[in-house]
Amino acid sequence: MKNNIIYIFCALFMQNIIAQKPQTPTPSEIYFKIEKLNVLASAMYIAAHPDDENTRLITYLTHHDKAYTNYLSLTRGNGGQNLISNELGTDLGIIRTNELWNARNIDGGKQFFSTADDFGFSKHPKEAFEKWDKDLLLKQMVYMIRKEQPDVIVNRFDHRTEGTTHGHHTASAQLSKLAFNLANDKNYKDLSQENAEIWQPKRLFFNVSWFFFGSKQAFDKADKSKYIPLNIGVFYNQLGKNNQEIASLSRSQHQSQGFGDMSSRGEEIDYVELLDGDALKSSKLFEGVDTSWNRIKGGSNIQPLVTQLIKEYDFKDPSKSITLLTKIYSEIDKLPDTIWKARKQSEVKELIKNCAGLFLDITTNEPYTTPNQSVDVKVEVANRSNQNIVIKDVTINNNRTIVDKSLTNQEVYYDYFQTKFTNQDYTNFKFIDTFNDFKNQFNATKKNEIGLEVNGVYLSYNLPIQYHYKDVVKGEIYKPFHIVPAVSVRFNQSTYITNNKQDQKVEIVTDNYSDENLKGILSVTNSKNEEVYQKEIILNQNEKNNSLIINKNFLNDTYKAHFKQNVNNYDNETKWVDYNHIPVNYYTKPSETKIVSFNKSVLKKSKIGYIVGAGDEIPQVLKDVGYNVDFINLETVKADELSKYETIIVGIRAFNTESSLKTKNKLLFDYVKNGGTVIMQYQTNGNLQTDEIAPYKLTIGRTRITDENAVVKFINANEPVLNKPFKITQENFKNWVQEQGLYYADDFAGEFQPVFTSHDFDEKETNGALLIAKHGKGHYIYTGLSFFRQLPAGNTGALELFINLIELKNE
Numbered sequence: 001m002k003n004n005i006i007y008i009f010c011a012l013f014m015q016n017i018i019a020q021k022p023q024t025p026t027p028s029e030i031y032f033k034i035e036k037l038n039v040l041a042s043a044m045y046i047a048a049h050p051d052d053e054n055t056r057l058i059t060y061l062t063h064h065d066k067a068y069t070n071y072l073s074l075t076r077g078n079g080g081q082n083l084i085s086n087e088l089g090t091d092l093g094i095i096r097t098n099e100l101w102n103a104r105n106i107d108g109g110k111q112f113f114s115t116a117d118d119f120g121f122s123k124h125p126k127e128a129f130e131k132w133d134k135d136l137l138l139k140q141m142v143y144m145i146r147k148e149q150p151d152v153i154v155n156r157f158d159h160r161t162e163g164t165t166h167g168h169h170t171a172s173a174q175l176s177k178l179a180f181n182l183a184n185d186k187n188y189k190d191l192s193q194e195n196a197e198i199w200q201p202k203r204l205f206f207n208v209s210w211f212f213f214g215s216k217q218a219f220d221k222a223d224k225s226k227y228i229p230l231n232i233g234v235f236y237n238q239l240g241k242n243n244q245e246i247a248s249l250s251r252s253q254h255q256s257q258g259f260g261d262m263s264s265r266g267e268e269i270d271y272v273e274l275l276d277g278d279a280l281k282s283s284k285l286f287e288g289v290d291t292s293w294n295r296i297k298g299g300s301n302i303q304p305l306v307t308q309l310i311k312e313y314d315f316k317d318p319s320k321s322i323t324l325l326t327k328i329y330s331e332i333d334k335l336p337d338t339i340w341k342a343r344k345q346s347e348v349k350e351l352i353k354n355c356a357g358l359f360l361d362i363t364t365n366e367p368y369t370t371p372n373q374s375v376d377v378k379v380e381v382a383n384r385s386n387q388n389i390v391i392k393d394v395t396i397n398n399n400r401t402i403v404d405k406s407l408t409n410q411e412v413y414y415d416y417f418q419t420k421f422t423n424q425d426y427t428n429f430k431f432i433d434t435f436n437d438f439k440n441q442f443n444a445t446k447k448n449e450i451g452l453e454v455n456g457v458y459l460s461y462n463l464p465i466q467y468h469y470k471d472v473v474k475g476e477i478y479k480p481f482h483i484v485p486a487v488s489v490r491f492n493q494s495t496y497i498t499n500n501k502q503d504q505k506v507e508i509v510t511d512n513y514s515d516e517n518l519k520g521i522l523s524v525t526n527s528k529n530e531e532v533y534q535k536e537i538i539l540n541q542n543e544k545n546n547s548l549i550i551n552k553n554f555l556n557d558t559y560k561a562h563f564k565q566n567v568n569n570y571d572n573e574t575k576w577v578d579y580n581h582i583p584v585n586y587y588t589k590p591s592e593t594k595i596v597s598f599n600k601s602v603l604k605k606s607k608i609g610y611i612v613g614a615g616d617e618i619p620q621v622l623k624d625v626g627y628n629v630d631f632i633n634l635e636t637v638k639a640d641e642l643s644k645y646e647t648i649i650v651g652i653r654a655f656n657t658e659s660s661l662k663t664k665n666k667l668l669f670d671y672v673k674n675g676g677t678v679i680m681q682y683q684t685n686g687n688l689q690t691d692e693i694a695p696y697k698l699t700i701g702r703t704r705i706t707d708e709n710a711v712v713k714f715i716n717a718n719e720p721v722l723n724k725p726f727k728i729t730q731e732n733f734k735n736w737v738q739e740q741g742l743y744y745a746d747d748f749a750g751e752f753q754p755v756f757t758s759h760d761f762d763e764k765e766t767n768g769a770l771l772i773a774k775h776g777k778g779h780y781i782y783t784g785l786s787f788f789r790q791l792p793a794g795n796t797g798a799l800e801l802f803i804n805l806i807e808l809k810n811e
Helices: 027-037 055-064 090-107 125-131 134-148 167-182 216-221 243-251 303-312 318-333 339-355 435-442 618-625 639-644 661-673 796-806
Strands: 042-047 068-073 110-113 152-155 203-208 228-231 269-277 359-364 375-382 389-396 399-407 412-419 449-454 457-462 466-471 475-480 487-491 495-498 504-512 518-525 531-539 546-552 557-565 568-570 572-577 585-590 592-597 607-611 628-631 647-650 677-680 698-700 712-714 745-748 752-754 756-758 770-775 778-783
Touching: 027 303, 027 318, 027 339, 042 055, 042 134, 042 167, 055 068, 055 090, 055 243, 055 269, 068 090, 068 134, 090 110, 090 243, 090 572, 090 585, 110 435, 125 167, 134 167, 134 435, 152 167, 152 269, 167 203, 167 269, 303 318, 318 339, 318 457, 339 457, 375 389, 375 449, 389 412, 399 412, 487 557, 487 568, 495 504, 495 618, 504 518, 504 531, 504 557, 504 592, 531 546, 531 557, 607 618, 618 628, 618 796, 639 661, 647 661, 647 796, 661 677, 661 770, 661 778, 677 796
Parallel strands: 042 068, 042 152, 068 110, 152 203, 359 466, 495 592, 607 628, 607 647, 647 677, 677 778
Antiparallel strands: 203 269, 228 269, 359 375, 375 412, 389 399, 389 449, 449 457, 466 475, 487 504, 487 572, 504 546, 518 531, 518 557, 557 568, 557 592, 572 585, 698 745, 712 756, 752 770, 770 778
């Protein structure tokens, strides 16, 4: 099966900056950028997911070598787990994409993606290429190499280690190994509709790290004679930080994966292995590459000007460099078109802005607007230098206005420009799979610009419109400004559990983002597009969370909600992804729900306690089934309070995220001893709050079954958990999504009894997916089965097994 659907970001790609007040760098930071102007070196780092990248090496390349450095992440990480909320899939992909952009803004790299879908963990690149279009991804990688022209490429993973790490990891390295030479093959077509210039990188490296050897101790003892050592413990005087400090800030942006990092100081060695290309005589990765201006035709005219710029730079008054910078810009403009011409002109343009202390801002006091509504956009320009600067024009939403306003030192210009947007201007995060959209990553979207004239040189600065407001606690706040559909319509739940013997309550929620009252028809259609419900309603202007409850005997089916208003049919939900550490984003998805028929009459227990971990949607499913579910506050809960629950469920990663379980774990053990049932869902084996996660020995490994259709073999078919209240068979394991389970128990005490075995293709049986131990009068259960994915997806087979665990009868 080929699966090419993935996150290709269009409308917001060129706005991948942290929403913030325009910043002016210090004189030392400006000087650091001027030094980089004198280096024409380029590198590309390649891996599979967000957080795979070695931020220490990327920082070293961008800061020590001053190289223009890209990170190509094949996927957006949407198939992984989430430590900060219960949002998975699309939402997680958006979170991790923005975390990557944040990281690059810190370590100085540029971020790119392919169209590979993160479908979850795979054990072999063969599995990855069964679901990815290998040929398409290879063509994309070749296109990127030809487009970005890196001198060196660094793979995070080893192309020779099939089956020993995540299949996506190995696949990324294998694609890179092939693309390294194909990029220079004029007969190889990369799917572009243009005559792409062929390119041969100088070298291909593998970035060796200790985790490939199992431990730091093993790596310390390993033979490193074939590896090239890089002392990344560099202190950057102008920045007041060393390489590791910058890299740790970058690494710590991956909050959804729990990758907060500590900084370090002093000498530190990173290693690379040369895989292809020219041999090295030193540890300089760009050895033999002319990284001076001489590498491009006519560049010899630029070199002495940049040398003069560095020599004459005045830390007390950076604006003295503006005259020479504008001359350099004009000289670069005379050069033939190359990637280095574009890069260096962009760097010079930014340096002119920095040296002049220019404040450039395009804002609005509205967080969003809808098509065809008027918006006032404020443009502000402040000149904080002795240089005379002329504002030539302002472009808002592709509409250019001539200004011709001269600004002297400390003079500020601002004006308001009224504009309207169309439904072609939506700023939603888009999930599409065309090669043209892949290519859009390389092209700036120029819709809002401020054009200036400095020393007779015209400079245009592309800026996003930002939402600017005052928070009475936090002060001045900048956030992304969005253009959204006028109406969002959604079902309150993605899945409803019904027994088809009575009416099911279904809640539809609408949001009106416009400044108008909208009268229309709210309707529901089934999978055959037959209308099963309709009602005329009025959505008041800017009214959110307008709820409508429908009581109806819905059949097993998929349903879609619509709001029809005049010629407009709104049938999508506007889903916001908003966290403090990333800019607010939204995407649209079909307003669908699934009605699943299920026999609720078998339930004997009623009161369930739930300990939330990293977050999942199982509690809502259990409520739909008919259980009363309470969330347990570990900070305040007392031992005697647990006795009111007939079963307690421990959410995914709770022992990783909840510090209270260091001590409150004993309450769970005593609760079971006195006759309760505890169901502990998967926990990761790293960063556990305590090793005592069960009343008996239980060691969690990294074993997982990635084949969601893997056959299970019951060890004892007469086990109560396989028979009451539901008879569990192989049928219960059909139609699972993404995986069967993860983080199985690798070692456990004899008190734990495994329920079944299963295995991935060409692997041995494993029995750590579901373990049940009698403890006193009750049962303590550990399961790595991915119930957190199956139950919200409406998989009744998985739900029956989970209910059997809940209903397990104790003494």
